[in-house]
Amino acid sequence: MPNPWDGVVSDEEQRAYKAAGFGRTAGLGKRPALIIIDVQYRTAGTKPMPYFEAIKEFPTSCGETAWEAIAQIQNLLTLFREKKWPILYPFISPKQSFDYGRIADKIPALMTVASKGYEFVAEIAPQEKDILLPKKHPSAFFATPLTSYLIDLGVDTLVITGCSISGCVRCSTVDAFAYNFRVMVPHDACYDRSSTSHAVNLFDMASKYADVVSTGEAITALRALS
Amino acid sequence: MPNPWDGVVSDEEQRAYKAAGFGRTAGLGKRPALIIIDVQYRTAGTKPMPYFEAIKEFPTSCGETAWEAIAQIQNLLTLFREKKWPILYPFISPKQSFDYGRIADKIPALMTVASKGYEFVAEIAPQEKDILLPKKHPSAFFATPLTSYLIDLGVDTLVITGCSISGCVRCSTVDAFAYNFRVMVPHDACYDRSSTSHAVNLFDMASKYADVVSTGEAITALRALS
Amino acid sequence: MPNPWDGVVSDEEQRAYKAAGFGRTAGLGKRPALIIIDVQYRTAGTKPMPYFEAIKEFPTSCGETAWEAIAQIQNLLTLFREKKWPILYPFISPKQSFDYGRIADKIPALMTVASKGYEFVAEIAPQEKDILLPKKHPSAFFATPLTSYLIDLGVDTLVITGCSISGCVRCSTVDAFAYNFRVMVPHDACYDRSSTSHAVNLFDMASKYADVVSTGEAITALRALS
Amino acid sequence: MPNPWDGVVSDEEQRAYKAAGFGRTAGLGKRPALIIIDVQYRTAGTKPMPYFEAIKEFPTSCGETAWEAIAQIQNLLTLFREKKWPILYPFISPKQSFDYGRIADKIPALMTVASKGYEFVAEIAPQEKDILLPKKHPSAFFATPLTSYLIDLGVDTLVITGCSISGCVRCSTVDAFAYNFRVMVPHDACYDRSSTSHAVNLFDMASKYADVVSTGEAITALRALS
Numbered sequence: 001m002p003n004p005w006d007g008v009v010s011d012e013e014q015r016a017y018k019a020a021g022f023g024r025t026a027g028l029g030k031r032p033a034l035i036i037i038d039v040q041y042r043t044a045g046t047k048p049m050p051y052f053e054a055i056k057e058f059p060t061s062c063g064e065t066a067w068e069a070i071a072q073i074q075n076l077l078t079l080f081r082e083k084k085w086p087i088l089y090p091f092i093s094p095k096q097s098f099d100y101g102r103i104a105d106k107i108p109a110l111m112t113v114a115s116k117g118y119e120f121v122a123e124i125a126p127q128e129k130d131i132l133l134p135k136k137h138p139s140a141f142f143a144t145p146l147t148s149y150l151i152d153l154g155v156d157t158l159v160i161t162g163c164s165i166s167g168c169v170r171c172s173t174v175d176a177f178a179y180n181f182r183v184m185v186p187h188d189a190c191y192d193r194s195s196t197s198h199a200v201n202l203f204d205m206a207s208k209y210a211d212v213v214s215t216g217e218a219i220t221a222l223r224a225l226s
Numbered sequence: 227m228p229n230p231w232d233g234v235v236s237d238e239e240q241r242a243y244k245a246a247g248f249g250r251t252a253g254l255g256k257r258p259a260l261i262i263i264d265v266q267y268r269t270a271g272t273k274p275m276p277y278f279e280a281i282k283e284f285p286t287s288c289g290e291t292a293w294e295a296i297a298q299i300q301n302l303l304t305l306f307r308e309k310k311w312p313i314l315y316p317f318i319s320p321k322q323s324f325d326y327g328r329i330a331d332k333i334p335a336l337m338t339v340a341s342k343g344y345e346f347v348a349e350i351a352p353q354e355k356d357i358l359l360p361k362k363h364p365s366a367f368f369a370t371p372l373t374s375y376l377i378d379l380g381v382d383t384l385v386i387t388g389c390s391i392s393g394c395v396r397c398s399t400v401d402a403f404a405y406n407f408r409v410m411v412p413h414d415a416c417y418d419r420s421s422t423s424h425a426v427n428l429f430d431m432a433s434k435y436a437d438v439v440s441t442g443e444a445i446t447a448l449r450a451l452s
Numbered sequence: 453m454p455n456p457w458d459g460v461v462s463d464e465e466q467r468a469y470k471a472a473g474f475g476r477t478a479g480l481g482k483r484p485a486l487i488i489i490d491v492q493y494r495t496a497g498t499k500p501m502p503y504f505e506a507i508k509e510f511p512t513s514c515g516e517t518a519w520e521a522i523a524q525i526q527n528l529l530t531l532f533r534e535k536k537w538p539i540l541y542p543f544i545s546p547k548q549s550f551d552y553g554r555i556a557d558k559i560p561a562l563m564t565v566a567s568k569g570y571e572f573v574a575e576i577a578p579q580e581k582d583i584l585l586p587k588k589h590p591s592a593f594f595a596t597p598l599t600s601y602l603i604d605l606g607v608d609t610l611v612i613t614g615c616s617i618s619g620c621v622r623c624s625t626v627d628a629f630a631y632n633f634r635v636m637v638p639h640d641a642c643y644d645r646s647s648t649s650h651a652v653n654l655f656d657m658a659s660k661y662a663d664v665v666s667t668g669e670a671i672t673a674l675r676a677l678s
Numbered sequence: 679m680p681n682p683w684d685g686v687v688s689d690e691e692q693r694a695y696k697a698a699g700f701g702r703t704a705g706l707g708k709r710p711a712l713i714i715i716d717v718q719y720r721t722a723g724t725k726p727m728p729y730f731e732a733i734k735e736f737p738t739s740c741g742e743t744a745w746e747a748i749a750q751i752q753n754l755l756t757l758f759r760e761k762k763w764p765i766l767y768p769f770i771s772p773k774q775s776f777d778y779g780r781i782a783d784k785i786p787a788l789m790t791v792a793s794k795g796y797e798f799v800a801e802i803a804p805q806e807k808d809i810l811l812p813k814k815h816p817s818a819f820f821a822t823p824l825t826s827y828l829i830d831l832g833v834d835t836l837v838i839t840g841c842s843i844s845g846c847v848r849c850s851t852v853d854a855f856a857y858n859f860r861v862m863v864p865h866d867a868c869y870d871r872s873s874t875s876h877a878v879n880l881f882d883m884a885s886k887y888a889d890v891v892s893t894g895e896a897i898t899a900l901r902a903l904s
Binding site: 472478619 | 686687688691694695697698699700701702703704705729730733737738739779780781783784785786787788815816817820821844845848849852853855856858859860861871872873874875878879881882885886887888
């Protein structure tokens with residue numbers, strides 16, 4: 001099966017990584033949790049729209065590609081709810097009067113997103129007992145109690161989905177790797193605003209931090225856990 | 227001046243980011259520190275060699291490109307020593323008998339690097355009073371006292387250099403951004419084993435987390451600080 | 453001036469610490485912030501009441517002693533508002549359906565505090581631009597973005613007040629010390645449910661982590677900053 | 679069985695805590711690890727000596743009481759080695775030329791401890807495969823990869839021993855509690871330089887963060903795990 005980065009990362013570069021020993025498979029543990037990052041209307045829009053139209057609604061919107069990923073996240077949600085495995089929702093919390101800092105410098109448009117943008121997309125909305133993790137910074141681990149919940153739940157494996165691949169998904173994956181969780185990233189259950197950056201970030205994660213697979217492959221592997 | 231990602235990230239994708247408001251300049255603060263990440267023989271080789279030859283010495287080597295960056299880091303070091311600004315060296319510490327975890331799963335070749343590989347490259351080696359930060363994980367902030375040193379020193383701005391752009395430089399930059407440090411990444415003072423991933427990671431950092439400039443531009447901006 | 457731990461920690465023990473070199477003064481930096489921890493009705497009660505009456509309203513209440521400290525915090529607030537120095541409010545966030553873990557094991561009564569208990573005590577309530585930091589765990593630093601705000605504000609000194617001395621004030625002070633902030637603890641602007649533990653925790657902080665003074669002394673020292 | 683804080687924390691204060699619901703038992707999980715904090719010659723001396731004599735050798739020494747605790751730690755080590763459960767040694771790393779900060783302000787004597795002081799006490803010295811965690815700050819979790827090792831090992835329960843009760847043991851226990859590990863503190867396998875502070879810190883930990891028991895009780899409970 002082709003990788004989502006084929007054609008973007010050249011064959012020679014892929015060979016250079018393989019020759020140095022990168023990109024082995026980490027595999028699943030025994031106790032998985034589903035992490036759904038930032039799947040709020042601010043990243044998906046209130047309905048599927050082409051990118052340049054979507055950013056008129058919310059500048060942080062990724063357009064139609066978000067909704068394709070949301071359909072895949074729904075498949076993962078069905079499995080995790082059936083298995084009663086933990087589901088966690090790290091999400092960007094609304095800006096407050098005292099919020100500023102480097103985000104406001106680099107991407108001022110992020111500071112004035114309308115409140116509707118902070119709502120969870122209804123199709124994947126959390127249910128009672130799912131764990132909500134408001135965050136102020138990109139990584140789901142940074143300045144949130146995510147690690148404490150995962151330790152309490154005895155989780156050893158994270159299935160990371162959502163948005164954006166080159167932003168919060170990427171750095172949450174790196175932090176999860178550093179904490180020694182096993183990480184699976186179902187690439188079509190993640191989305192971004194940029195196809196090149198999307199592909200290369202998946203390549204980086206697959207090379208060093210996570211097992212990057214399709215949602216179908218992820219579901220097959222997860223179902224095989226006792 | 228062209229950006230290092232021009233031609234890799236398409237004009238249309240760059241336009242998509244600009245339209246959404248990404249990529250503004252954060253600027254420098256008043257008190258900079260130089261961060262030199264993982265410039266050890268294991269990432270540069272003991273001398274400049276083509277990539278496929280270099281990885282025979284150390285599988286983690288990046289080849290000749292490392293030495294071009296090292297020359298630029300030397301220019302930054304000269305400035306920081308002249309100004310008596312802080313210089314910090316996060317570096318990969320040698321693996322011990324009890325080290326395993328996800329790194330061993332994803333990149334087993336990392337576990338058996340010869341001890342020479344952990345030495346600092348002599349051309350940029352630390353001096354008395356420079357701060358050494360052994361680390362076990364990619365980010366210079368993760369599980370190290372880097373933040374404590376920076377707070378004690380009153381640092382507000384980090385100039386991040388070293389290796390690899392798509393690995394430790396990238397995630398250290400994201401963490402620095404999350405801590406609200408201002409971050410400047412002189413792109414030619416950083417190196418990696420992959421030109422595409424190199425370019426796209428610089429694009430990601432410039433879009434969201436850091437000011438990405440040439441070393442020459444960095445030195446001009448830093449000299450302008452009182 | 454007598455120390456609040458005199459008579460609780462024996463003269464011989466105090467001599468033992470002094471002989472080993474503990475308890476020097478760290479002093480103030482240049483840029484202080486006021487930290488008001490957990491001053492919510494759940495720790496103070498809705499009005500001053502004797503302890504055993506107060507815990508009928510909220511099991512976490514400390515009784516009358518809370519209100520004596522609140523009067524001192526008001527004095528500090530007046531100074532910090534006059535100087536336009538930062539004011540931050542770490543506070544216990546209401547328990548949610550997915551909260552459990554070790555807190556529920558050790559102190560189950562904490563899990564069912566009425567919602568009024570989570571409101572800030574009106575006498576010290578935050579104003580526009582003050583920084584609010586909901587937390588799930590004792591330390592104001594643990595799993596919150598407190599450090600990021602302090603770095604953005606250029607703060608080098610924390611004046612830590614509130615509740616409880618042997619709980620959240622103590623461990624926030626230790627974390628602040630570990631991050632290399634200078635810490636001043638005005639002992640009469642802090643409160644607890646236990647006089648012995650109160651005194652000994654102040655002794656521990658004064659010996660190792662912070663300068664412990666009266667609120668009057670703190671205000672004099674802070675006013676002397678340019 | 680009497681508690682080590684009886685007579686120091688008054689009956690009335692103990693009643694006040696009980697009435698509010700503090701001090702329940704958290705219990706053990708299924709996968710314990712032994713944490714031995716700072717049992718180096720700098721805290722124990724090279725042999726048992728009375729306190730005021732011991733601090734002439736190392737100002738941080740706790741004197742004879744250390745050696746009584748070391749005998750108990752040996753009993754725990756025997757059990758953990760027999761069961762092949764993980765053993766971790768957080769320890770103070772020698773000061774380097776670039777170390778200063780608040781520790782140097784509050785306790786300057788800590789900065790000049792002779793190198794022998796940093797060696798592990800031979801009676802409890804680590805063996806091959808035990809995990810070593812050099813640290814610069816009080817908590818075993820602060821700026822160290824302790825959490826990453828514990829997650830990789832699937833640990834859910836920490837048995838915390840060593841020195842000092844009112845310092846590193848206390849704040850490591852609070853952090854372990856915040857991460858949702860179950861914590862058992864065998865009080866006679868811990869030591870400190872102060873009997874009052876020793877007793878009150880055990881009371882605080884038992885009230886809020888950990889199960890405080892004798893080493894004998896700990897061994898019985900741990901042996902009962904399958």
